[in-house]
Structures are given as C-alpha cells and as structure tokens.
Amino acid sequence: MKLIILDRDGVINEDSDAFVKSVDEWIPLPGSIDAIARLSQAGWTVAVATNQSGLARGYFSEQTLQAMHQRLHDLVTQQGGRIDLIRHCPHGPDDGCDCRKPLSGLFQQIAAHYAVALDGVPTVGDSLRDLQAGAAMGCQPYLVRTGKGRMTEGKDLPAGTRVFDDLAAVASYLLES
Template structure:
C-alpha cells in the first residue's frame, strides 16, 4: 500500500486564524482536490489527520465538521478519486489528549486502522506541528507553502523536510518518483 497522510486546513482547504467554523468557510485551495484525486487514481491510500480544536472550544460541532468532510469526500469523488480515512482531534489545547498534533496520536490511529507501518510514509502539512507529529512515527515530512507554510518554512524544520509550493506540486513529485 502506498499511503500518504495529509493535514487539512492550509493544505487541502483555506485556513483561518478564526477557525473554519462552517461549510461555507470550508473552501478548497486551488488544485488540491484534483491533486488528491490524481494520487488516489494512481493507487495511493489517502488519509487526513487534522486538529479541530474549534470543537473543543465550542466554535462548531461535530456535525458541522462532518459536513465539511462530506464535502471533501464528494469533491474528490467527483474527480474520480477517494479519501480513504479522516481522523481528527476535537480537543482544546489544554485537554491533555495524545491526538492533538504535534503529538502523534492521530497518526497512530491511522496506522492501526490501516494496519500499516508509517516508516517513510509521506506526510504533508503547513505547520511545524504537522511535520513533528508525522516524524515522531517515522513519516517523511513535506511542507507546503500554502496556509501557514510560507512562515513555517523559515523555522527550524525536521531533518529531511521537503518543501513545495502546494499539494499539487507534492503530488506531481510523488507521481514522477
């Protein structure tokens, strides 16, 4: 199985410091849906690992989050692909959970559910915590410059981090490899 783990906000869809709180605010980044579909059609298993502390903070509920994820699944399906698994952390930062990135709990959930090692699995994020969570379980980090990525690029990145303009560029690279 060729597996990839994607962050959501800032990688697949627009991000906001005020949180993505409604389906209307969930707006795919240019090229991201097509990129996911192309990777899926090439035989990759697509997983999403996303912090959604807006739930724990009371900004939106799990039904609203599900509506956003249903839209993602629908748009990718319309392009002939599929997202195989979405895992999210609903907890506020002070909840003490192990699933909020940069902790690797979401990645472990994905590994367990898919019964797949994460050694060398590409993980794509726009923030340091996305990359750190993946690296903690052996993933290969890919930073995109979308979302918070342009500012993250100037921080000390995990060893071996590859930097691309956006998800479409990462997918182009993976499909050419």
C-alpha cells in the same frame, strides 16, 4: 500499500485564524482536490489527520465538521478519486490528549487502522506541528507553502523535510518518482 497522510486546513482548504466554522467557510485551495484525486487514481491511499480544536472551543459542532468532511469527500469523488480515512482531534490545546498534533496520536490511529508502520510514509502539512507529529512516527515530512507554510518554512524543520509550493506540486513529485 502506498499511503499518504495530509493535514487539512492550509493544505487541502483555506486556513483561518478565526477557524473554519462552516461548510461555506470550507474553501478548497486551488489544485488540492485534483491532487488528491490524481494520487488516489494512481493507487495511493489518502488519509487526513487534522486538529479541530474549534469543536472543544464551541465554534462548530461535530455535525458541522462531518458536513465539511462530506463536502471534501464529494469534491474528490467528483474528480474520480477518494479520501480513504479522516481522523481528527476534537480537543483544545489544554485538554491533555495524545492526539493533538504535534503529538502523534492521530498518526498512531491511522497506522493501527491500516495495520502498517509509517516509516517513510509521506505526510504533508503547513505547520511545524504537522511535520513533527508525522516525523515522530517515521513519516517523510513534506511542507507546503500554502496556509501557514511560508511562516513555517523559516523554522527548525524535521530532518529531511521536503518543501513544495502546494499539494498539487507534492502530488506531481510523488507521481513522477
């Protein structure tokens, strides 16, 4: 299985310091939907691991989050691809869970779902915590410069992190490799 794990906000869709709170605020980044579709069409299994502390903070409901994810599914399907799995952390920063990135609980859930080790599996994020969570499970980290990526680029990244302008560039690199 060729598995890839993507962060959501700042990688697939626009990020917001005020949180993405509705389907109307969920705006795909240019090229991201096509990138997911191209990966899917080439045989990649696409999973998403996303912190969604806006749930714990009361900014949006589980139903609204599911509507945003349905929009993502629909857009990728319209381009001939698919999102195979979405896992989210609904907790706030002080809830003491094991799934909020930079902890690796979401990645553990994905590994368990597919009954695979994540050694070398590409994981794409725009923040240090995205990359740290994947690297802790043996994933190959890819930083994109979208979202918070440009700020993250100057930080102490996990060893071997590859840096690309956006998800479309990561997809092109993986499909040409």
